[in-house]
Amino acid sequence: MLLDTAAKIENETDPDCLWQAAREGLGTAGIDHMVYITVGNDFSDLFVRTTVKELYHERPPREDPFLRYCCESYEVILAGAAFVDRHPYISPEERAFIERAATFGFNAALAIPMRLMGADRFGGFIIGNGQSAVDFQRTIVPRTEELRLFCMIVHRRLEELIPRADRPARTERPALVARALPAAFDQLTPRETEVILMLAQGKTRAQSARICGISIHTLSDYAKQGYRKLGVTSAAAAAALLLEEAGGLPGVAPSGRRSP
Structure with missing residues (x-):
C-alpha cells in the first residue's frame, strides 16, 4: 500500500529527497510521471515540480489546463490525451499541449486538486503514465482514493518544507498523518x-x-x-x-x- 511510503516522506527534511521518495512510491503503483503545481489566486507566485522538465518548454506552467479547469472542486478528474475528448471546453491550443504531453509519458492521468480557486493559493497534482484509456481505467483508476491520499500527504509535507515569501520553511512533520500508523x-x-x-x-x-x-x-x-x-x-x-x-x-x- 502506498501509505507504507508515508512514514519515509514525513521523515524527510530535504524537498529533493521528499520528491524522489514520492516519485518512487507512485512508481510502485504504476505512475511514471507527476507534476505538482500551485499558484497564487491571481496566478502569481508559481511553484512547480515535475518529472518531465520539457513539458513546459512551449507553454508556461501558469497556462496548464489543470489550473484553468480542475481546481474548482476536490474532484479527481481523468486527464491526458487519452481522455481529452471528455472535456469539450478544452481549446485547440490546450489540446495541442495535452497531446504533446502524451509524448513525454502523460497519455493518461489523474488530475488531483489539493487547493481550490478562490483560496490564497490553489493547485495540486497531475499523475499519469503512457497507458491507453482502457488500461488506465483498469489498473490505475481503482486506486484513485489511495493515490489521492498519498498525494495529500506529499502536498502537506512540501507545504512545510518549501519556503515562500509569506512564510519560512519548517522541518516538523505536518498534521495530516501520524509518523507511523497503528x-x-x-x-x-x-x-x-x-x-x-x-x-x-x-x-x-x-x-x-x-x-x-x-x-x-x-x-x-x-x-x-x-x-x-x-x-x-x-x-x-x-x-x-x-x-x-x-x-x-x-x-x-x-x-x-x-x-x-
Missing part, C-alpha cells in the same frame, strides 16, 4: 483513513467534508465504518489510539481536542 489502520480503506485522521486532529465534520469534496452525510458513513473497524466510537478514541500506538498526532491532546 497496524489496526491496515484494515481501513484510504478514504476511511483520511476521514478518521482529520477528525482525530480536531477538524469538524463540515471542514473534513469540504476538504474531501464529499457531503457531511457521506463523511459520517466513512467515519462510522472506520470507527467500527478500529473498535472505537469517537474521534477522541481514535486520537487516543494514535497517541498510544503511533507516537501521537501533532496538535492533538489525549482528549482529542486541539492542543494550545
Whole structure:
C-alpha cells in the first residue's frame, strides 16, 4: 500500500529527497510521471515540480489546463490525451499541449486538486503514465482514493518544507498523518483513513467534508465504518489510539481536542 511510503516522506527534511521518495512510491503503483503545481489566486507566485522538465518548454506552467479547469472542486478528474475528448471546453491550443504531453509519458492521468480557486493559493497534482484509456481505467483508476491520499500527504509535507515569501520553511512533520500508523489502520480503506485522521486532529465534520469534496452525510458513513473497524466510537478514541500506538498526532491532546 502506498501509505507504507508515508512514514519515509514525513521523515524527510530535504524537498529533493521528499520528491524522489514520492516519485518512487507512485512508481510502485504504476505512475511514471507527476507534476505538482500551485499558484497564487491571481496566478502569481508559481511553484512547480515535475518529472518531465520539457513539458513546459512551449507553454508556461501558469497556462496548464489543470489550473484553468480542475481546481474548482476536490474532484479527481481523468486527464491526458487519452481522455481529452471528455472535456469539450478544452481549446485547440490546450489540446495541442495535452497531446504533446502524451509524448513525454502523460497519455493518461489523474488530475488531483489539493487547493481550490478562490483560496490564497490553489493547485495540486497531475499523475499519469503512457497507458491507453482502457488500461488506465483498469489498473490505475481503482486506486484513485489511495493515490489521492498519498498525494495529500506529499502536498502537506512540501507545504512545510518549501519556503515562500509569506512564510519560512519548517522541518516538523505536518498534521495530516501520524509518523507511523497503528497496524489496526491496515484494515481501513484510504478514504476511511483520511476521514478518521482529520477528525482525530480536531477538524469538524463540515471542514473534513469540504476538504474531501464529499457531503457531511457521506463523511459520517466513512467515519462510522472506520470507527467500527478500529473498535472505537469517537474521534477522541481514535486520537487516543494514535497517541498510544503511533507516537501521537501533532496538535492533538489525549482528549482529542486541539492542543494550545
